[in-house]
Amino acid sequence: MKLLEVKQVSKRFGGLTANQDVSFDVGEAQIVGLIGPNGAGKTTMFNCVAGFFAPSEGSILLDGRDIAGLPPEACARAGVARTFQIARTFTSMTACENVMTAAMLREHHVGRARTAAMRWLAFANLERFADRPAASMTISEQRLLAVARSLALQPRILLMDEVMAGLNPSEVRLAVDVVLKIRDHGIACLIVEHVLEGIMPIADKIVVLDRGVKIAEGTPQEVSSDPVVITAYLGD
Ligand SMILES: Nc1ncnc2c1ncn2[C@@H]1O[C@H](COP(=O)(O)OP(=O)(O)OP(=O)(O)O)[C@@H](O)[C@H]1O
Numbered sequence: 001m002k003l004l005e006v007k008q009v010s011k012r013f014g015g016l017t018a019n020q021d022v023s024f025d026v027g028e029a030q031i032v033g034l035i036g037p038n039g040a041g042k043t044t045m046f047n048c049v050a051g052f053f054a055p056s057e058g059s060i061l062l063d064g065r066d067i068a069g070l071p072p073e074a075c076a077r078a079g080v081a082r083t084f085q086i087a088r089t090f091t092s093m094t095a096c097e098n099v100m101t102a103a104m105l106r107e108h109h110v111g112r113a114r115t116a117a118m119r120w121l122a123f124a125n126l127e128r129f130a131d132r133p134a135a136s137m138t139i140s141e142q143r144l145l146a147v148a149r150s151l152a153l154q155p156r157i158l159l160m161d162e163v164m165a166g167l168n169p170s171e172v173r174l175a176v177d178v179v180l181k182i183r184d185h186g187i188a189c190l191i192v193e194h195v196l197e198g199i200m201p202i203a204d205k206i207v208v209l210d211r212g213v214k215i216a217e218g219t220p221q222e223v224s225s226d227p228v229v230i231t232a233y234l235g236d
C-alpha cells in the first residue's frame with residue numbers, strides 16, 4: 001500500500017480552481033518533488049494534505065485512511081507534518097524551545113521533550129543555536145529549524161514548502177543532505193521546490209502542476225525531457 005494517496009483532489013476558492021482533479025501517491029520513505037510555475041497550486045495541495053484546507057472534492061489517504069477535511073492537529077497526529085513557504089519561527093524563543101513546541105505533541109514531560117528537541121536540532125545540524133533566540137538565526141537556518149520542528153512531530157511524511165529558496169549553493173547542499181537523512185530515517189518527503197538542482201538529483205518521482213492541473217509525473221529524467229513540462233515551466 002502507498003503511504004499517501006491523493007485521489008482526484010480539487011480545491012476551489014470561489015470561482016478560482018487552485019487544484020483540479022489532482023492524483024498522485026507517495027510511497028514509504030520516498031522523496032517526491034511537487035513542482036510547477038508560480039500559482040500552479042502547489043502550496044494549496046500542501047494545505048489540503050496537511051488539513052489547513054478541506055478539499056472541495058477528492059480523497060487523501062494516509063495508510064489507506066481518508067484524512068481529507070481533518071483539522072491540522074489531527075493530520076499531524078496521523079503522521080503528516082509540514083513546513084511553511086514563509087518560515088514561521090517563534091523568534092523570541094530559543095531554537096530548542098521552538099522544536100519543543102512540536103515535541104510536546106508526542107512527549108508531555110518537559111525534560112523528555114527537551115531531550116527529543118535537542119536530538120532533532122542535532123539532526124538538522126543546528127545544535128549550536130539550541131540556547132540562542134531564533135531571531136539570531138539567518139532565514140536559511142530558520143528554514144532548517146522549521147524542518148527540525150516538523151520532525152519532532154515524528155511524522156510518517158514531511159511536506160517541505162520551498163525550504164531551499166534563496167539559499168546559496170553550499171546551503172542547498174546542506175539542505176539536500178538533511179532531506180536524504182530524513183528519507184534514510186524512514187520518513188517520506190513531499191517537496192515543493194523551485195530550486196530544481198536541489199530536488200532533481202534526489203527525487204524518486206516528480207509531479208508537475210500547472211494552473212491547478214497535473215501535467216506530468218515521472219522520474220526526474222522523464223519530466224525534464226517532457227515537452228509539455230518544458231513549455232509550461234522549464235522553458236525559461
Ligand atoms: N486562501 C486562498 N484564497 C483564495 N485564493 C487562493 C488561496 N490560496 C491560494 N489561492 C490561489 O490559488 C492559486 C494557487 O496558489 P498556490 O499558493 O497554491 O500556488 P503555488 O504553486 O504554491 O505558487 P508559488 O510557487 O508562487 O508558491 C493562486 O491563484 C492563488 O492566488
Ligand SMILES: [Mg+2]
Nearest residue numbers: 042043044085
Ligand atoms: Mg507556494
